[in-house]
Amino acid sequence: MKQTRSSLLADDEDRPRWSDLPSELTEDIASRLLGYDVAEYLRFRAVCKAWRECTPHPRELDSRFRPRRWILLSSTSGDMRCRFLNIATGACIQVDLPEELAAGGQIQIECRTEGLLVLRDKVTDAIRLLNPLTKAVTDLPPITAAMANVIPEKRVHAEIPWSLIAYAGISDETSPPTVAIFLRDMRLNIAYAKPGDRHWKLLDDKAWSTFPSSISRSDGQQLRYVNYLSVVTLRGRIYLVTYQGNILKLSIRPRPQLIPIVKDQTKHSMWHGRVLCPNVVSYLVPPNDDDHRMLMVRYYGDLTHLTDHEQRCIKRRKKNDLIKLPSKSPCRYNWRILQVFEVDIVRKKLVRVDGIADDRAVFVGDVACVSLSIDRFPSILGNTVYLGMNSCCAVGFGLCHLKDRTVEPRLEHVLESGRKAPLLVDISLFHLGRIVPFARPCTLEEYLVCSVGFKNGIKD
Numbered sequence: 001m002k003q004t005r006s007s008l009l010a011d012d013e014d015r016p017r018w019s020d021l022p023s024e025l026t027e028d029i030a031s032r033l034l035g036y037d038v039a040e041y042l043r044f045r046a047v048c049k050a051w052r053e054c055t056p057h058p059r060e061l062d063s064r065f066r067p068r069r070w071i072l073l074s075s076t077s078g079d080m081r082c083r084f085l086n087i088a089t090g091a092c093i094q095v096d097l098p099e100e101l102a103a104g105g106q107i108q109i110e111c112r113t114e115g116l117l118v119l120r121d122k123v124t125d126a127i128r129l130l131n132p133l134t135k136a137v138t139d140l141p142p143i144t145a146a147m148a149n150v151i152p153e154k155r156v157h158a159e160i161p162w163s164l165i166a167y168a169g170i171s172d173e174t175s176p177p178t179v180a181i182f183l184r185d186m187r188l189n190i191a192y193a194k195p196g197d198r199h200w201k202l203l204d205d206k207a208w209s210t211f212p213s214s215i216s217r218s219d220g221q222q223l224r225y226v227n228y229l230s231v232v233t234l235r236g237r238i239y240l241v242t243y244q245g246n247i248l249k250l251s252i253r254p255r256p257q258l259i260p261i262v263k264d265q266t267k268h269s270m271w272h273g274r275v276l277c278p279n280v281v282s283y284l285v286p287p288n289d290d291d292h293r294m295l296m297v298r299y300y301g302d303l304t305h306l307t308d309h310e311q312r313c314i315k316r317r318k319k320n321d322l323i324k325l326p327s328k329s330p331c332r333y334n335w336r337i338l339q340v341f342e343v344d345i346v347r348k349k350l351v352r353v354d355g356i357a358d359d360r361a362v363f364v365g366d367v368a369c370v371s372l373s374i375d376r377f378p379s380i381l382g383n384t385v386y387l388g389m390n391s392c393c394a395v396g397f398g399l400c401h402l403k404d405r406t407v408e409p410r411l412e413h414v415l416e417s418g419r420k421a422p423l424l425v426d427i428s429l430f431h432l433g434r435i436v437p438f439a440r441p442c443t444l445e446e447y448l449v450c451s452v453g454f455k456n457g458i459k460d
Helices: 005-014 023-036 038-045 049-054 098-106 144-148 307-316 442-454
Strands: 070-075 083-085 091-094 107-113 116-121 124-132 137-142 165-171 178-184 188-193 214-218 223-224 228-234 236-241 247-251 258-263 270-272 274-276 280-284 297-302 321-326 333-344 349-353 360-364 369-373 384-387 400-403 407-410 414-415 435-437
Touching: 023 049, 038 049, 070 107, 107 165, 107 223, 137 369, 165 228, 165 236, 165 280, 178 321, 188 274, 228 280, 236 280, 236 307, 274 333, 280 360, 360 442
Parallel strands: 360 384
Antiparallel strands: 070 083, 083 091, 107 116, 116 124, 124 137, 165 178, 178 188, 214 223, 228 236, 236 247, 247 258, 270 274, 280 297, 297 333, 321 333, 333 349, 360 369, 384 400, 400 407, 414 435
16 A cells, blocks of 8 residues: 555654664764774764764863874875875875964974874964864964074074974873973974963973983084984873984973883994984884784994994894895995884883784884784785885885895985985985875875875875
8 A cells, every 4th residue: 555645754753763862872882983983983973963962072182082093194285185094994084274274374284193283383383283083273382482492593483494393292191181392403302381381391401311312523512312213102101212222201290201111222323424323213113903012113224333243243143133235346235233122111121023913014204103904904015114215214225024134125206396306314304295206196105105204294
């Protein structure tokens, strides 16, 4: 028997609606989705008004709503549109910066932390944290006064072509959370502030002396500072690693200080032109969802930190740490060392590992480090360390297979003008965003090595 329109409407009214779900069930579903990914939580809240009323609105720096699994892959030439990748699911999205931030084109992406973008207004030096998924903006004080203590006075108000904020971290030891930014130029220092503060505070000099790194310049002047290279926020705490491989925690309470976690010091340094650099670089790799280990990758640019006898022994035994690179001279090789450690924070030590895992790969660079599962990204090679494009240790090779210690050359890339990109040490600090891969369209591998090597990733 054919139903009338009125009877169909009556049936629809009798049928239960999704918006009528009990609030307890709605809250449970939302909580599970939030534990999986904040993007799924936002989609859930967007379904209807009833579900939004049953679930908390994403707040600015609430740790539950930080898009940790999302990494910045690329940006447009104006940095106003960015592409993000979910390293847990493989999802990829494009995000436009809010119009109120983009107006005037004076916003510069300085760095990233916990999936958030650290933005600086090039006119006022105001710092903002942007959650690219929720569009929540956290206002922080202008950084001008803190920069004046790190860079020469004449450059404080000048147009700065590179990033002075190398890294950032978020500590949940305080409420609201404390944001720390790691400044780098003529000197290195850490500034910290909370939302609502009027100015940034610099980490007291006494805190630096808890773990000094003394480097002697050619004129005999002693520079004492912690020469950091990589920063990770893990479970609401901030960890950093020095070039040598010392791991420290930035503790905010009871007072801001650096606490040594792992002491693994090497004092050897080498000259690159007029710059004194350590002959070793170390990177902290945060854990992914499948593996809760934090890793440290350490690379030696030569073997000069070893005695002649130690060098002969390590070459004769062909230890797993050793990498053999071709040399310009026939029948000769350049020897390097690449080590991978598991960081045992509880026991405060590094545990040497021969490899990562057959189903994992890590990308390490001067800007960021990520760990990926090749089950979700089958084009990526497992048990492999990829070096960020033009990062400190990427001049010699582009990736290392940990199983047999074989290496492959780094990807070709050029300047945006079309000229061939120079091979320079630490170029990412001075020409951020200027280098692009040689061929298009870009592979996922190219996106990722640029993502960890440059603050804006590839320029789309």
